[in-house]
Amino acid sequence: MKLQPMVFTINARTNFPLFSKEFSMPKNILIVTGSPRKNGNSFAMAEAFAREANKRGHSVTRIDAAFEDFGGCKACNTCFSSGCACAFSPAFNRAAPALQAADVVVFCTPVYWYAMPAQLKAFVDHFHAFFCGQKDLSGKAYALLACCEEEDESVMDGISMPLARAARSLGWHCLGEVRVTGVNRAGDIFLTDGCQRAAALAQKI
Amino acid sequence: MSKKIVVLTGSPRQNGNSFAMTDAFIQAARQKGHTVTRFDAALNNVTGCRACERCFSAGSACVFNDDFNQIAPAILEADVVVFSTPVYWYTMSAQLKAVVDKLYSFCVAGKDIAGKEYAVISCCEEDDVAVMEGVRMPLARSAALLGWKCIGEVLVPGVMKIGDINNTDGCQKAAALADAL
Numbered sequence: 001m002k003l004q005p006m007v008f009t010i011n012a013r014t015n016f017p018l019f020s021k022e023f024s025m026p027k028n029i030l031i032v033t034g035s036p037r038k039n040g041n042s043f044a045m046a047e048a049f050a051r052e053a054n055k056r057g058h059s060v061t062r063i064d065a066a067f068e069d070f071g072g073c074k075a076c077n078t079c080f081s082s083g084c085a086c087a088f089s090p091a092f093n094r095a096a097p098a099l100q101a102a103d104v105v106v107f108c109t110p111v112y113w114y115a116m117p118a119q120l121k122a123f124v125d126h127f128h129a130f131f132c133g134q135k136d137l138s139g140k141a142y143a144l145l146a147c148c149e150e151e152d153e154s155v156m157d158g159i160s161m162p163l164a165r166a167a168r169s170l171g172w173h174c175l176g177e178v179r180v181t182g183v184n185r186a187g188d189i190f191l192t193d194g195c196q197r198a199a200a201l202a203q204k205i
Numbered sequence: 206m207s208k209k210i211v212v213l214t215g216s217p218r219q220n221g222n223s224f225a226m227t228d229a230f231i232q233a234a235r236q237k238g239h240t241v242t243r244f245d246a247a248l249n250n251v252t253g254c255r256a257c258e259r260c261f262s263a264g265s266a267c268v269f270n271d272d273f274n275q276i277a278p279a280i281l282e283a284d285v286v287v288f289s290t291p292v293y294w295y296t297m298s299a300q301l302k303a304v305v306d307k308l309y310s311f312c313v314a315g316k317d318i319a320g321k322e323y324a325v326i327s328c329c330e331e332d333d334v335a336v337m338e339g340v341r342m343p344l345a346r347s348a349a350l351l352g353w354k355c356i357g358e359v360l361v362p363g364v365m366k367i368g369d370i371n372n373t374d375g376c377q378k379a380a381a382l383a384d385a386l
Contacts, residue, residue, distance in 0.1 A: 072298055073293065112309075117253055118254070118299050121296070125293050125299045157342065
């Protein structure tokens, strides 16, 4: 597979040939991040999750939506008509195979204006392609790693609810959510148990 | 009193249902003597916020110069901001969210944008109006943070195909929203 700049695959299976019984079957995990801050708090959680998932023999692919150019859905409904998922978004067409192959999709994001950032929403909006093109995307698990500046956890509902309802309509089940409040500056996450909780969630796979 | 209104739309469908409601609102608002500036996010190019916090440092709102910089001065001046969007995956479309995310530029630069009024015009395919909560709640909480007051929400479930809105009272309700100005 040709590696794309922002879509890279770490195949840890080969690094861990000896699975003990406590290791589950290796799964394909897609982590999709929404933050534009490379040293930010949600990225730290994404890395903690990825590290633990790798350690347990899973294959982790990561897509950083804020460093891609997905663009929004144009509702043209020509999805998959020319073979690829989207007639307008080469970035999404590069990401689509990883999404289709994933057993677990992990959304990792800060809260912007009480919802996910536009860049991550653009990725999610392109899920329409699979409905429109009648491609089966069901049966996956999803997880949410989110953090916000405010102390009130209900701030996260603007992300949790849309993802939960989207998952239901896609036929996905929830692996778990890690919602960390009260972090803003890069590094604040290390003053919380956010990364530990993200790693613990990876153990549930 | 004549008010300055900015209408931000999120639909990519130019003949779609939220656009029909938007048109009805704008027509009614103009008839009442208000000034309306419309910005169709999905027909322009607005990228997401990069959290660089250099907003307004080079004059315009965002140093990553996209079409947000065209509408930013009107938003700053507006008395009323109307958000119009279909529901995509249980919240607003990515294109409208990109505009909302860039409202951050006013906060970073310390621009006074408190005291505005806002309204929501939205529609969705499902019949369950609770679907709208993913649009309504983030806007309501953002408004509370900004010090904006809600003058109305027109939330119409059960429309999908172009023209479905005409089988509802959505356009009438959107036009009536102008009475609240």
